[in-house]
Amino acid sequence: MIKRSILSLTSAAVLATGMHGVAHANDPADVVEYRQAVFQVTKNNFGPIADMLKGDIEYDQEAIKKMASVVEMMSTLVEGQFPEGTGPLETETNALMDIWDEPEAFGERIAEFEQTAVTLVEAANSGDKRQLAAAVKDVGASCKACHDDFRRDD
Amino acid sequence: MIKRSILSLTSAAVLATGMHGVAHANDPADVVEYRQAVFQVTKNNFGPIADMLKGDIEYDQEAIKKMASVVEMMSTLVEGQFPEGTGPLETETNALMDIWDEPEAFGERIAEFEQTAVTLVEAANSGDKRQLAAAVKDVGASCKACHDDFRRDD
Numbered sequence: 001m002i003k004r005s006i007l008s009l010t011s012a013a014v015l016a017t018g019m020h021g022v023a024h025a026n027d028p029a030d031v032v033e034y035r036q037a038v039f040q041v042t043k044n045n046f047g048p049i050a051d052m053l054k055g056d057i058e059y060d061q062e063a064i065k066k067m068a069s070v071v072e073m074m075s076t077l078v079e080g081q082f083p084e085g086t087g088p089l090e091t092e093t094n095a096l097m098d099i100w101d102e103p104e105a106f107g108e109r110i111a112e113f114e115q116t117a118v119t120l121v122e123a124a125n126s127g128d129k130r131q132l133a134a135a136v137k138d139v140g141a142s143c144k145a146c147h148d149d150f151r152r153d154d
Numbered sequence: 155m156i157k158r159s160i161l162s163l164t165s166a167a168v169l170a171t172g173m174h175g176v177a178h179a180n181d182p183a184d185v186v187e188y189r190q191a192v193f194q195v196t197k198n199n200f201g202p203i204a205d206m207l208k209g210d211i212e213y214d215q216e217a218i219k220k221m222a223s224v225v226e227m228m229s230t231l232v233e234g235q236f237p238e239g240t241g242p243l244e245t246e247t248n249a250l251m252d253i254w255d256e257p258e259a260f261g262e263r264i265a266e267f268e269q270t271a272v273t274l275v276e277a278a279n280s281g282d283k284r285q286l287a288a289a290v291k292d293v294g295a296s297c298k299a300c301h302d303d304f305r306r307d308d
Binding site for chain 1: 187188190191192194195198220223224227228230231
């Protein structure tokens, strides 16, 4: 289960105002490029953890800890990267308008990503494969839930 | 001045063998996509620090600390992302063949990036603007030196 917290509201508020200060850019295409890069780095570090658990690639505890920490850091960079003016009406993006129509729901998804990523780091550091598998499942569910609702299929 | 260390040799060795375990992918295009995303995230977090120092955007000490830590983490992801088979002869990339022709020199550049990024974090955490400006200059010089020698101009 994913715990919802006050973070959700914060995210929604930040999204609504687009006031988050870090790494902002003015050109919508630049904003999209940046957030896509954040998700790309996330994917390349999350995917191998799941692959290692499945035995598709060699299990490497140190690499898992590192990749989990990268995923966690990336999760903190999502907030504020969907300001007004960076939707499908304004620029080329797979982001759906629902992000701006339902900012609170979207903010909750971001908060879930952040929270599950923290749990992933804890699980990675624990060295407990069962705990790690549960955390990977939660992060994956968080990715999927947000993609299902707020991202256009490729 | 940038101190060179044993890290340089490690990087060169890793580059030569392409054995680095984290976030590897088999398709050259995937490798390129990932390393470009790493540099994109680097740019979007390094640029605003310089902009804040110049006064182009509002100075935000907490944001600077965060962005510096992102740059530092990204710097650790570069090593191993230029394996054999991901050069301009094999795929679409701005990476120059010199990377594979001079792996030791390229490895030193990566090590410089890692080292200057650590110094950037220290400077960001110190809150000393003069120290930060010096660290930003060193990171920027590291970026430029590597781009000059190993990256095709856009």
